[in-house]
Amino acid sequence: MWSETDNKLYRAFTFSDFKEAFAFMTRVADIASRLNHHPTWTNTYNKVEIWLSTHDAGDIITIKDRELAKAIDTVAK
Numbered sequence: 001m002w003s004e005t006d007n008k009l010y011r012a013f014t015f016s017d018f019k020e021a022f023a024f025m026t027r028v029a030d031i032a033s034r035l036n037h038h039p040t041w042t043n044t045y046n047k048v049e050i051w052l053s054t055h056d057a058g059d060i061i062t063i064k065d066r067e068l069a070k071a072i073d074t075v076a077k
């Protein structure tokens with residue numbers, strides 16, 4: 001589940017290995033390009049952490065972040 005802290009949506013995803021984590025990131029990259037809204041994220045081996053906020057609106061959570069979060073959930077296993 002996504003949590004809200006510091007004016008950001010945050011969720012951590014864990015996969016079986018690095019390859020699965022990176023495949024997920026590739027799918028998210030496609031979505032982000034399509035929505036023209038991009039995550040702040042880190043990847044360490046099988047873990048991907050994502051923070052969503054809208055920089056253009058002064059780094060707050062907007063509908064764009066909620067839509068991206070929902071789309072990311074559809075490709076997370």
Ligand SMILES: C[C@H](O)[C@H](O)[C@H]1CNC2=NC(N)=NC(=O)C2=N1
Binds near residue numbers: 036038054056
């Ligand atoms: C010019 C371009 O449309 C903007 O910079 C977009 C790109 N992706 C973005 N992504 C995020 N997370 N926040 C933004 O404000 C944002 N703005």
